[in-house]
Amino acid sequence: MSAASRFDRGHTDDLMSFLAAGPSPYHAVAETAERLEKAGFRQVAETDAWDGTHGGRYVLRGGAIVAWYVPEGAEPHTPFHIVGAHTDSPSLRVKPRPDSGAHGWRQVAVEIYGGPLLNSWLDRDLGLAGRLTLRDGSSVLVNVDRPLLRVPQLAIHLDRSVGAEGLKLDKQRHMQPVWGLGDDVLEGDLIAFLEQEAGLAAGSVAGWDLMAHPVEPPAYLGRDRELVAGPRMDNLLSVHAGAAALAAVATSGAPLTRIPVLAAFDHEENGSQSDT
Structure with missing residues (x-):
């Protein structure tokens, strides 16, 4: 069986593109926001009043992004499903x-x-x-x-x-x-x-x-190219997974009983002591 038939590379191809587009937390957040915009999300400002109407929204602060999708029929007591991640990685600053x-x-x-x-x-x-x-x-x-x-x-x-x-x-x-x-x-x-x-x-x-x-790009490794190598996997892998899942539920039309949330913060690598 060929490698192409054994492995569905759709998600990992997209992950590799995401890693390459995020050399800093600021770039990772910009890439995440662009992907969510394509899925129908819109940005809201921290200083504005937010409404609870149906749809996807996100808020940015520096190298951090919090995004959520309010399903049809959501009530004030509708619970959240939150995916947490961080946009920063060990580096030389x-x-x-x-x-x-x-x-x-x-x-x-x-x-x-x-x-x-x-x-x-x-x-x-x-x-x-x-x-x-x-x-x-x-x-x-x-x-x-x-x-x-x-x-x-x-x-x-x-x-x-x-x-x-x-x-x-x-x-x-x-x-x-x-x-x-x-x-x-x-x-x-x-x-x-x-x-x-x-x-x-x-x-x-x-x-x-x-x-x-x-600057070397992410790549597939191994005889059958089933291994993925790339920079900043800690923790852009989780940011990508959360953003992809959030965009998928927002465009699927499937009924939801919870409000899905992605919270991707900056500065986790040095103790999460900043305001982002």
């Missing part, structure tokens, strides 16, 4: 003063976000994605989805003990990616580059929430 470097290398200053396996970030092609906040108070998403950064591992000739003692990584000294050559560290260099990438005027960016991401 850009610091407030990102321009760094030493010994002829230009680097981007990053901090460890969540609990990533540090060695898994070594010698990988990394892009940069997230949200830029402008001086007028608005914000835009940016995604440099090409090899831009790299956290290089020392050659064995410079780290003779690694074979016997194992790899030892210091979060502050060893995890700062390189992105160019030069002895001069120019303050504002990275953000000026991202302004150009996003088509913004020079000096228009006032703040940022940016993170590195591997």
Whole structure:
């Protein structure tokens, strides 16, 4: 039996597209909202009065989204079915003063976000994605989805003990990616580059929430391609499943006895202490 006949790839194909479209929580939320819009959902603002009429709605805040579908005939006492997930993943986050470097290398200053396996970030092609906040108070998403950064591992000739003692990584000294050559560290260099990438005027960016991401796409593995590999499975897999299920019930026309809800929050990886 061929792999095509053994496996229905409809859901996993869609999951892989979702993973690729979500290099940051902000992009994941935007992708989720777009998919729900296609299923007939509409956005409501936190500050507006919400009605309980039939239909799908969602509310956004930063990298978080809460969406629900009110079925026909729902009463005030109709119970909820809630799927909880989070949009963030362990990563390398850009610091407030990102321009760094030493010994002829230009680097981007990053901090460890969540609990990533540090060695898994070594010698990988990394892009940069997230949200830029402008001086007028608005914000835009940016995604440099090409090899831009790299956290290089020392050659064995410079780290003779690694074979016997194992790899030892210091979060502050060893995890700062390189992105160019030069002895001069120019303050504002990275953000000026991202302004150009996003088509913004020079000096228009006032703040940022940016993170590195591997640029290799999700893929099927194995002889029969029955294994799926991809970044940010923790926890975009659950966000995708919840959004797909919510869109399916909203368009199925089947009677519902509960109000289905998707609650996908940001910042779970560092303790869920934010307002998103």
